[in-house]
Amino acid sequence: MKGSESLIESLKTDNSSGDTKIIHKYNARLFTYFRSRIKGLDSYDDLVQEVFVSFFAAVKKGKIQDDEFIAPFIFGIARNIVYNYFYKKKKTENIAKKAESEHDPFINFSGEEILQNERLIVLVNKYIGKLKDVDRTILKEFYIRENTISEISVLLKKTKHYVSVRKERAIKKIKSEILRSEDIFK
Numbered sequence: 001m002k003g004s005e006s007l008i009e010s011l012k013t014d015n016s017s018g019d020t021k022i023i024h025k026y027n028a029r030l031f032t033y034f035r036s037r038i039k040g041l042d043s044y045d046d047l048v049q050e051v052f053v054s055f056f057a058a059v060k061k062g063k064i065q066d067d068e069f070i071a072p073f074i075f076g077i078a079r080n081i082v083y084n085y086f087y088k089k090k091k092t093e094n095i096a097k098k099a100e101s102e103h104d105p106f107i108n109f110s111g112e113e114i115l116q117n118e119r120l121i122v123l124v125n126k127y128i129g130k131l132k133d134v135d136r137t138i139l140k141e142f143y144i145r146e147n148t149i150s151e152i153s154v155l156l157k158k159t160k161h162y163v164s165v166r167k168e169r170a171i172k173k174i175k176s177e178i179l180r181s182e183d184i185f186k
Contacts, residue, residue: 007070130177
């Protein structure tokens with residue numbers, strides 16, 4: 001098929017006539033494809049455009065060599081976009097459901113339990129204040145800023161082992177101090 005080779009070759013060489021032919025040939029078909037599979041979107045144009053962008057990138061990388069495979073390749077991309085759309089939609093819905101089900105963690109606690117928790121928070125802050133600067137920094141970076149041990153080790157210019165050991169020792173020290181403190185449970 002001489003004509004198909006020239007179409008693929010024209011796509012590889014940035015010839016806009018090849019791009020235009022592909023877009024005109026498949027634009028309406030892709031629009032219909034997405035419209036039949038995904039109901040209720042305001043615009044399907046973004047999905048169609050995503051297909052063409054992916055297709056032209058694949059052609060430039062040499063993933064398609066023959067005109068016979070253009071349609072299956074384009075609709076394979078479209079199928080993957082539909083799958084990804086529903087996967088993301090389901091994931092978003094699950095997150096929304098989880099957020100709705102979240103509630104105040106102290107809602108089922110009695111007044112005494114809430115007071116005990118508040119005392120515990122004050123004690124934890126008191127004992128964190130007594131830690132060495134490096135230990136406070138490690139705990140702050142790990143628990144408040146949610147950095148990994150690797151990220152903290154880079155920040156402090158220490159080994160991961162050093163940071164991990166310091167973190168565990170600081171936590172152990174705080175726990176032992178709290179357990180020694182008798183007024184928390186009164």
